[in-house]
Amino acid sequence: MTQNFAAIQKILDGDVRAYAALVNKYQSMVFVLVRSVCRSAEDAQEVTQDVFLKVYQQLHTYKGNASFSTWLYRIAYNTAISNIRKTQSLERRSEAYAKDLLHTTDQAEEETDDPRVAQQDKLRSLLETLPPQDRMLIELYYYKELKMDDVATICGLTQSNAKVRIFRIRQKLQDAMTTTI
Amino acid sequence: MNMDALRDFFEEEQRRHREEAAGMPPLGMRVTELIAKQEATRKKTHRIWWLTGGAGFLMVAVFAAVYFREQLAEAFRWVETVAGETAGKVTGFIENIKYAVIGRVSGIKAPAGEGFMEKATSEISGWPVEVWYVVMLVAGVGLLLGADHLLRRRRSAAHS
Numbered sequence: 001m002t003q004n005f006a007a008i009q010k011i012l013d014g015d016v017r018a019y020a021a022l023v024n025k026y027q028s029m030v031f032v033l034v035r036s037v038c039r040s041a042e043d044a045q046e047v048t049q050d051v052f053l054k055v056y057q058q059l060h061t062y063k064g065n066a067s068f069s070t071w072l073y074r075i076a077y078n079t080a081i082s083n084i085r086k087t088q089s090l091e092r093r094s095e096a097y098a099k100d101l102l103h104t105t106d107q108a109e110e111e112t113d114d115p116r117v118a119q120q121d122k123l124r125s126l127l128e129t130l131p132p133q134d135r136m137l138i139e140l141y142y143y144k145e146l147k148m149d150d151v152a153t154i155c156g157l158t159q160s161n162a163k164v165r166i167f168r169i170r171q172k173l174q175d176a177m178t179t180t181i
Numbered sequence: 182m183n184m185d186a187l188r189d190f191f192e193e194e195q196r197r198h199r200e201e202a203a204g205m206p207p208l209g210m211r212v213t214e215l216i217a218k219q220e221a222t223r224k225k226t227h228r229i230w231w232l233t234g235g236a237g238f239l240m241v242a243v244f245a246a247v248y249f250r251e252q253l254a255e256a257f258r259w260v261e262t263v264a265g266e267t268a269g270k271v272t273g274f275i276e277n278i279k280y281a282v283i284g285r286v287s288g289i290k291a292p293a294g295e296g297f298m299e300k301a302t303s304e305i306s307g308w309p310v311e312v313w314y315v316v317m318l319v320a321g322v323g324l325l326l327g328a329d330h331l332l333r334r335r336r337s338a339a340h341s
Contacts, residue, residue, distance in 0.1 A: 016217075020209030027209075028202035035198040045205060052212045053219070123190050142191035170187060 004068045011059060023052050026072055033073060034080040036139040037132055039087075047083050051076045066153055073146075073154045077136055084132040119177070126176050130169065137162065138169045235322075242318055257313045265306035 010018040031048045038044040054075055062071055127135055133155065140151045152162040246253060308316075 016213045020213045023209040023212050024207045031202040032198045041201045
């Protein structure tokens with residue numbers, strides 16, 4: 001925590017190297033979060049880059065009320081959500097892309113014989129149908145290193161509201177899986 | 182399907198994503214390069230806005246000076262009169278205080294002569310309208326630059 005504060009102070013004083021070090025330190029953490037809502041690793045890398053550009057612009061607003069990683073997760077969460085909204089609206093406009101996607105999904109379903117893999121594929125496509133906020137909420141819920149109040153802070157919800165939403169999402173996923181399998 | 186299967190699925194996904202993250206090149210230098218580029222673009226845009234704004238301001242000022250020549254001359258004459266009168270009053274007041282103080286300290290009653298302030302006042306009130314116009318223009322630009330400087334200082338103080 002103190003180490004982060006010292007690094008942040010250095011960055012605010014104009015130390016570019018300190019910022020590069022901070023990016024290198026936290027890039028994996030951000031990548032793993034945004035990857036859950038991005039189609040490819042390349043997209044997730046782009047979004048991770050955007051997250052750190054935003055973090056640099058907003059670093060002066062970090063007052064240390066929450067831990068730095070929670071604050072960073074919150075920016076990553078918002079950036080990933082807005083990115084997925086943009087991507088979705090682009091996809092809606094592109095019929096060809098939708099056809100292509102349908103084709104690849106069919107192919108994937110045809111190729112798998114293993115029931116576990118089939119279940120995972122099914123879960124993945126179910127997650128695709130969830131609103132991005134719900135998808136990220138459930139992802140964060142299963143992060144071992146995050147507590148429930150951190151998850152709620154990152155998603156901009158109250159703790160009780162987050163719990164209710166997570167319960168509903170899990171129920172929805174479970175129902176969908178039992179009806180289709 | 183139970184909740185454990187759901188947990189296993191998400192943990193498996195996270196493990197897969199962590200592996201992908203481990204294969205990612207360090208982004209630090211790339212991000213700082215992008216920031217430097219963005220900063221340069223921002224500064225350039227800022228400079229262009231200032232130049233355009235300055236040129237626009239000058240054009241409007243020149244246009245106004247030509248179009249409202251009569252009214253402007255009238256306004257400056259009024260400013261000149263008011264400034265002259267005010268300066269005269271201030272000078273008189275200062276002179277009175279000066280003589281009163283000198284008189285009180287030294288005990289001598291000196292006659293009021295023409296001092297520096299009166300000379301300066303008569304000099305300034307004798308300036309032509311064009312000089313007043315330039316003085317006001319420079320003062321206006323100075324005021325804008327001062328406000329911009331203050332705003333920047335406040336913003337950079339808030340950043341640190």
